[in-house]
Amino acid sequence: MKKRYRLGFYFFICFLFTLLIIPLIFRLSAFSQKKKVVVNHQIITPYYEKKVFQLPEEIKAKRSQTVSINKKIKIPIIMYHYVDYVKDPNDVIRKSLSVNPIFFEQELKTLKEAGYQTYFVKEIPDILDGKINYSTQSAVLTFDDGYEDFYTVVFPILKKYQMKATVYVIYDFIGRKGFMNEDEIKEVTKSGLVELGSHTLDHLYLKFSSESVARRQIFESKKKLEERFGVEVKTFAYPYGAFSQKTVDLVKEAGYIAAVSVIPSMQQSKDDLFYLGRVRPGIFGGKTIVKVIENYQK
Ligand SMILES: [Zn+2]
16 A cells, blocks of 8 residues: 555544544443433432421521410321332432332221221311311321322222322423323322322422522412312422422412421421421331331321
């Protein structure tokens, strides 16, 4: 090969090599980033600040100045997200948010056999007012985010045991992959076993949102759900459990009658109607659910 051609050949090889190597570098870096973020639920990956597990300081301070005459009643509100088998063992977030369907059915069966009654979150104000007969063998089941498995897994089990649940739907996620669609939500709400609650328009961290943004998320999600599904939406769940006094004020102003937090407690009172305590199913091992509820002290 002549020297001139050889040089051209080498350049050509270098060019080909660059073409191959650059996309490979990009792919590798994208892959390493992807490993940190879980694919399906990355938008609603729960970023729980430690603070969300207790009342915000400003609310605590205000409450310490007043003496409450409202009595506390033990009402276990159980918080579920996914009820599904986790296919990817490395998906830590999904694992922490999931309950195995067999476990879930055991929990409902155990509650039923022990004579437990279930209530909607919207019934809690009346329970606390003494307008609804309430026994110590009662519980409230709540499901956050409106995942598809609420329709495919949870709903058939609720029907089987005739137990009630409140589902908190993210309005703009309706019909997205992995979430319930319009027909499914219509069917569950028509059954009489499911209360439809709001979980904002797109799962914002309301505590850090401006007032106008929070207002829109809280007010519009209620209005849109009511118009689309023809039911009154009376209760609200704070995404990530995060709220401030301002958030609570907006939720009240929008016309909700109660809201659920992620503060771990079973003691509910009229003082806490807008940040009712909930417990995660992680602490309940299927058949031991009744024992766990009975022994829960907080
Ligand atoms: Zn959520």
